[in-house]
Amino acid sequence: DAGVIQSPRHEVTEMGQEVTLRCKPISGHNSLFWYRQTMMRGLELLIYFNNNVPIDDSGMPEDRFSAKMPNASFSTLKIQPSEPRDSAVYFCASSLGDKKWPQHFGDGTRLSIL
Amino acid sequence: EDKVVQSPLSLVVHEGDTVTLNCSYEVTNFRSLLWYKQEKKAPTFLFMLTSSGIEKKSGRLSSILDKKELFSILNITATQTGDSAVYLCAVADNNNDMRFGAGTRLTVKP
Numbered sequence: 001d002a003g004v005i006q007s008p009r010h011e012v013t014e015m016g017q018e019v020t021l022r023c024k025p026i027s028g029h030n031s032l033f034w035y036r037q038t039m040m041r042g043l044e045l046l047i048y049f050n051n052n053v054p055i056d057d058s059g060m061p062e063d064r065f066s067a068k069m070p071n072a073s074f075s076t077l078k079i080q081p082s083e084p085r086d087s088a089v090y091f092c093a094s095s096l097g098d099k100k101w102p103q104h105f106g107d108g109t110r111l112s113i114l
Numbered sequence: 115e116d117k118v119v120q121s122p123l124s125l126v127v128h129e130g131d132t133v134t135l136n137c138s139y140e141v142t143n144f145r146s147l148l149w150y151k152q153e154k155k156a157p158t159f160l161f162m163l164t165s166s167g168i169e170k171k172s173g174r175l176s177s178i179l180d181k182k183e184l185f186s187i188l189n190i191t192a193t194q195t196g197d198s199a200v201y202l203c204a205v206a207d208n209n210n211d212m213r214f215g216a217g218t219r220l221t222v223k224p
Contacts, residue, residue, distance in 0.1 A: 003156075004156075042214060042215070042216045042217065043157075043202065043214040043217075045212070056211075091156060091157075100206060100211070100212050101146060101148055101162065101204075101206050101212060102148060102159040102162055103159070103212075104159065105156035105157045105158070106156055107155040107156050108155060108156060
């Protein structure tokens, strides 16, 4: 079975540019999560969707970040405009049912903002 | 404030050694504790513990939860270089929220 699929795997761009990260959850999973991981702050939950509806976006750092889930098989995380401090690995995860666990993670997108 | 604290932050051992990783927590309305292994890419799920005193085992890995003392340990026996990874502990509460610890970086040398 295919796991959570994220793209791109790596993204290097200049500050001020728009960045879009993509995620395809495991088929049949109805909860989707976006995380950011840095050495300083570890793994942080940014936003959580259930049945395509954003349930908790309290972890989204600021208005430059936005996430959408137009259907059950696709989600995007957008940063506009990007800043160097946004450099991190961004993970998407999905889980089955209403519980948030256990979550199955994608391989992540390593984002570098120059 | 809820928190999940893992120790040690990093650990270097030799193949064949046994290691114990610790996770302590202070979480309101505790529901479950989960262990993940993160190698170069995504965290992969290892165990979920809900009840005290019941050991979960998977090959050389085992874990146990103490809900009275608010901690869990992850044991790895006869370590191999492939066990090198960051081990993450996460705690889920009854509000459906999950909080991760900072992780323990384990390095197993040949």
